[in-house]
Amino acid sequence: MAVPSTGTEVVLTGTGGTEVVTIRRSAPRPPGPHGVLIRVEATGVAFAEVQMLRGRYPAQPKFPFVPGYDLVGEVVEVGSAVAAWLPGQRVAAMPRTGAWSEYVEVRDSELVSVPDEVDAAAALAVVLNGVTAWQLLHRAAKVRSGHTVLVHGVGGGVGILLAQLGVAAGARVIGTASARRHEALRDIGVELIDHRTEDVRSRVAELAPGGVHAVFDPLGPESLDKSWQLLAPGGSLHAYGSSSTLHDTGPWWLPYVALTKRLARWELARLIGRTGGRRARMYYVKSNAQFRADLERLLRMVASGQLRPLIAQRLPLESAARALDLHISGTQTGRIVLVPGLSSDRTVA
Ligand SMILES: NC(=O)c1ccc[n+]([C@@H]2O[C@H](COP(=O)([O-])OP(=O)(O)OC[C@H]3O[C@@H](n4cnc5c(N)ncnc54)[C@H](OP(=O)(O)O)[C@@H]3O)[C@@H](O)[C@H]2O)c1
Known part of the structure; x- marks a missing residue:
């Protein structure tokens, strides 16, 4: 050619x-x-x-x-x-x-x-969304069968795959999405909360009174505080974006500074034993050897029909x-x- x-x-x-x-x-x-x-x-x-x-x-x-x-x-x-x-x-x-x-x-x-x-x-x-979801779930949060997780933006590109892979791993998945997306998400097996009309914090507390093992949060600094409060002892919060600041004015990096400050504060508290084993981390997908290994695995799952x-x-x-x-x-x-x-x-x- x-x-x-x-x-x-x-x-x-x-x-x-x-x-x-x-x-x-x-x-x-x-x-x-x-x-x-x-x-x-x-x-x-x-x-x-x-x-x-x-x-x-x-x-x-x-x-x-x-x-x-x-x-x-x-x-x-x-x-x-x-x-x-x-x-x-x-x-x-x-x-x-x-x-x-x-x-x-x-x-x-x-x-x-x-x-x-x-x-x-x-x-x-x-490729982007699948590897991000896989690595958040399995490499960052190490979610296992029986865990309960909260996926913010579960109707988004990464969120849908987080839910599908979480359910496939045997986890209970609670997700936030606008009502208009609920019908399309029904078959995945995720418990849906409409973040526009429901109080997410109290709904999650009702569904998982002891807290959740992991929260996956692409929304930005404001959301992180609430997500942190929903963690069970030993649970982990995974920040991976700033979707809710899209319409902000001012430098693009300001929300990331706010996000980093919060993560640093929680990490310090964890190091001195003040978080009950809870931890918070930022995640970035990188095109490296792990990325390629995880993508190969996901492509095999698609080929075999395990992931649609x-x-x-x-x-x-x-x-x-x-x-x-x-x-x-x-x-x-x-x-x-x-x-x-x-x-x-x-x-x-
Ligand atoms: N760190 C990384 O390596 C990495 C990798 C991939 C993606 N990302 C980031 O992850 C985020 C999601 O990416 P995507 O491509 O999956 O996005 P997407 O398909 O556009 O989905 C975004 C989702 O966010 C939800 N959303 C937006 N604002 C919200 C709010 N204020 N409260 C609750 N939900 C809200 C929307 O939910 P509704 O429409 O249902 O309301 C939508 O489902 C982006 O910030 C992206 O940059 C990061």
């Missing part, structure tokens, strides 16, 4: 609404010595891209840039020093930006093999602005996936 002469990519030209989302044609370059050029089959829309659109994602590139956290695709061409990959193989990766493009170069060591039988959108759904990621929509890459609007609207439950080459918008049941 030769390097194609041109491909489509999506560019964010500055902060704002989806009017700053631009489609352009560009010529893919032959890969560098350790590079692998991939024809993208599926790339995801996540909260991260919404934050980038607002200029509020930690350490995002300067505008203009091509966003796109994760991808699944087929190898087109490999660099001169690449031994492990061949044209025609299916791969997944998490480059963090750049994936909203028909052709993407990724370093050879960052790739994971995708089984032929796995649908591209289903595979894509477990929810796909809300598959849209052409050129519909990136619409995909972002749909994500922001909160009307979709499940991953919105961009598919280069898809000719017309298609909703998947």
